[in-house]
Amino acid sequence: MAEKLRAAAALLGARSDTPRLDVELLLAHALGLTRGDLLLRQRDLAVPAAFDRLIERRLAGEPVAYITGVRDFWTISLRVTPDVLIPRPDSETLIEAAIEHFGNHAPADVLDLGTGSGALLLAALDQWPMARGLGIDISSGALAVAKENAARLGLSGRAAFRIGDWAEGVRETFDLILVNPPYIARSVALSGDVLHEPEGALFAGAEGLDDYRRIAPQLPHLLRPHGMAAIEIGYDQRESVSALFSAAGLLVEVRRDLAGHDRCLVVRKPVLR
Numbered sequence: 051m052a053e054k055l056r057a058a059a060a061l062l063g064a065r066s067d068t069p070r071l072d073v074e075l076l077l078a079h080a081l082g083l084t085r086g087d088l089l090l091r092q093r094d095l096a097v098p099a100a101f102d103r104l105i106e107r108r109l110a111g112e113p114v115a116y117i118t119g120v121r122d123f124w125t126i127s128l129r130v131t132p133d134v135l136i137p138r139p140d141s142e143t144l145i146e147a148a149i150e151h152f153g154n155h156a157p158a159d160v161l162d163l164g165t166g167s168g169a170l171l172l173a174a175l176d177q178w179p180m181a182r183g184l185g186i187d188i189s190s191g192a193l194a195v196a197k198e199n200a201a202r203l204g205l206s207g208r209a210a211f212r213i214g215d216w217a218e219g220v221r222e223t224f225d226l227i228l229v230n231p232p233y234i235a236r237s238v239a240l241s242g243d244v245l246h247e248p249e250g251a252l253f254a255g256a257e258g259l260d261d262y263r264r265i266a267p268q269l270p271h272l273l274r275p276h277g278m279a280a281i282e283i284g285y286d287q288r289e290s291v292s293a294l295f296s297a298a299g300l301l302v303e304v305r306r307d308l309a310g311h312d313r314c315l316v317v318r319k320p321v322l323r
């Protein structure tokens with residue numbers, strides 16, 4: 051088996067930045083095991099015939115998460131399909147910022163705008179067992195995946211989902227608002243795995259700012275006085291996006307991801323004295 055895995059990883063080296071991990075995840079999927087079980091038991095296992103077909107799909111550019119249908123995010127494992135963006139480790143910066151803000155005081159009500167697979171909302175509900183949440187997305191395909199994830203994680207009782215255009219028509223207020231909108235400029239030529247992801251999850255007009263422009267004026271009406279919003283940004287959007295939320299009368303700080311890139315705006319209401 052070891053030789054076969056080395057050969058597959060060498061093949062994928064031309065296509066992927068993480069060939070060894072890809073091979074392990076695909077083989078675990080072919081065997082119906084977790085990656086952990088695969089690593090523990092690999093000496094006793096044979097490579098199934100289905101593995102070669104999975105490697106072919108990966109070589110043709112399909113992301114591992116769409117092949118296996120699964121992606122881990124924060125403390126949870128999510129089902130993913132081509133209807134949803136594959137949740138990124140960088141987006142965990144938003145959950146970390148929320149944990150830092152709330153400390154021992156858990157948020158009661160959470161809003162996730164552009165919920166996709168439900169990653170951010172469901173990670174927050176897993177983090178705070180008494181919290182309830184609402185996930186909104188414009189894509190009915192994405193909402194079907196998010197609902198399935200809530201059910202699989204036993205979180206349906208605390209998670210509601212609604213089709214919507216950002217927060218249009220939302221009358222409720224929230225302690226925590228999580229937002230990872232599309233933020234790539236239309237002129238950017240994408241390559242690699244991302245070409246398989248939904249365009250509606252990626253692009254936001256000529257400068258990548260169209261969705262922030264819509265969301266910024268909505269936030270003051272949605273955010274409770276001591277609440278916070280964690281908003282994902284592209285590594286070079288700190289100033290342009292901060293300006294939009296400041297202009298909406300909100301206080302803005304920036305958080306970096308593990309790679310040291312600006313990744314998340316922490317947005318609060320000014321405290322009235």
Ligand SMILES: C[S@@+](CC[C@H](N)C(=O)[O-])C[C@H]1O[C@@H](n2cnc3c(N)ncnc32)[C@H](O)[C@@H]1O
Pocket residue numbers: 134135136137138141163164165166167168169170186187188189192214215216230231232250251252
């Ligand atoms: C970058 S993805 C984020 C998905 C998920 N929150 C995550 O972090 O993995 C952006 C999401 O916003 C949704 N979206 C795009 N335009 C929208 C709009 N006008 N109103 C609501 N959701 C929208 C897309 O369908 C997509 O699911």
